[in-house]
Amino acid sequence: MTATSTSLTGLRFGKGHGTGNDFVLVADPGGERELAPEQVARLCDRRRGLGGDGLIRAVRSKNIPEGTALLEENPGAEWFMDYYNGDGSISEMCGNGVRVFAHFLVTQGLVELGAGDELVIGTRAGVKVVARTADGYSVDMGHWGFIHPEQAPSGSDSLVETAGLAVARPALSITMGNPHTVVALADLSEMAAANLTVAPAVTPEPLHGTNVEFAVPAEPLVTDDVGRISMRVHERGVGETLSCGTGACAAAAATRFWAGDQAPDSWAVAVPGGILGVRFFPGSDGREHVELSGPAVIVAEGVFADGLSA
Template sequence: MSATSPAEATRPAAPQPATRLSVVKGHGTHNDFVLVDDRAGRLDLDAGLVARLADRRGGVGGDGVIRLVASAMLPEGRDLQAGEPAARWFMDYRNADGSVAQMCGNGVRVLAAFCERLGLWDGTGELALGTRAGVRRVRRVPAPDGSSAPWYAVGMGMVSLPGGEAAVDEGGDLQVRVDGLDVPRPALSVDVGNPHAVVALSDEATLARAELVHAPVVRPTPVDGVNVELVVPLGEQLVDGETVGRVRMRVHERGVGETSSCGTGAVAVAAAVRSWAGPSAPTTWLVQVPGGMVRVRLAADGTAELAGPAVLVADVQVDLDALG
């Protein structure tokens, strides 16, 4: 056996991989996320780790994982910050299966609450966050009566209908087959920075019959997958002197499955229903999802704002060795 030299005895040990990871669990209308503070960009957040963290039986559990990282640490973040210097922080969002996603409307609100918790934003003015769908600006807004959670409004950017007016006139530009429904239904393509297919249903009983355990079959098949929303219009009501539209929806998110809520999906639903209803339809919509309610405002310039609650429910120390 060879002897250890004095120099070797005093040499610092090689750094060992971290065996514990601090995360926070949060949700927006029960669309839930595992949040990771990785501002320095040291974490190797690969698809396998994401899937294990999001696993509801063997991990923390969530519809996705959101890594907060300095924009300067990612090429897409640096590109955004070059034009928007205020976007210091980037939302690196992954679906529960580990796939990379452009954005998440509920998730960006929860990330804003996380930034408040970390002292990166004091809740006043706007918080600019970089995402793969562009910069999203978040602000605190008054919560509706009866809400126990703080509300945040997010500028969601441009909303477009890839099929144009022809698709609106024809009822849609896609066909969607959903388990539990008797025939394929027409769907309207909506782009909210990520792709959506919105299917209108006639009543809530039909909405309840739909089985979203398996992904709906969409034709033509979208190359990058698509989120599918099923929506039932519920009419209009007067809220603080404004005529507001009301809808109820369910959603199957690509890479996740059915979720209790989808922020970009709520925007897509509001845009689709308003397009079908015509120019006299309301510009503000209350969207009821299984996990609660969000509000969508559609502006004349084609942009949208999403508002709703965001809640941080737990601080968790994850044993990475036990996670597998």
């Protein structure tokens, strides 16, 4: 079904977050609500709208072209996560957002998901499998990789200039289905000095832009077989956010690579909004996959008024 309407008047919405990464969520099973970029940006505006790092539309996969394509190989992916950055641009997916999306489907009565149950979700970065846990949700984020694999053995593939830091820093670009560029910093004072109200300049920049993560290893790096890092992030199309799920996976992947063969598979990533779990494991496709775990909260529900229509 092709979207035919831009009016959101009377449509119910939710507001949720995962470790402070917050989203406006709408249920549009039939794919009947067309969202213009300026409309999304207005809804995500923290003064003139509801406020959010992004907007997520829940659509049955059969009613959106990207979802229809996924159903051919993954018929269990009934729901598609139609994700937009806060500026209205379309993004591949969001690690925190997919957990909040699953929780939104549960709270809206659109799916049933008990502890230990799994839900298959379609995204522009492929199918993701979400499992409900005792204290939130875990997501098989799929395989990770280097954006520039030919340069990865050197440990860096780009330079990042950041306001507040005196010199450009080497960085490593990681794909989690969306692009990330990870910078290692020496300590928490350096991370605090980074001014992320200004977008970092990445040279060379990945084709469609990139999210930039600044990671500081704990001392010691590994405790009880768990690697520990702290992270801040500037998200493409959004700015600094309290958390980024795919960014936490990318930062853990880069740090683990830099640490060498003895680095652990389990990581705790401290972001300003809380702590995310990241685990690396062999996937059934023969490639290494990444699991992201953490909380998901719906904080409010409501109905759109006339003033928030396009």
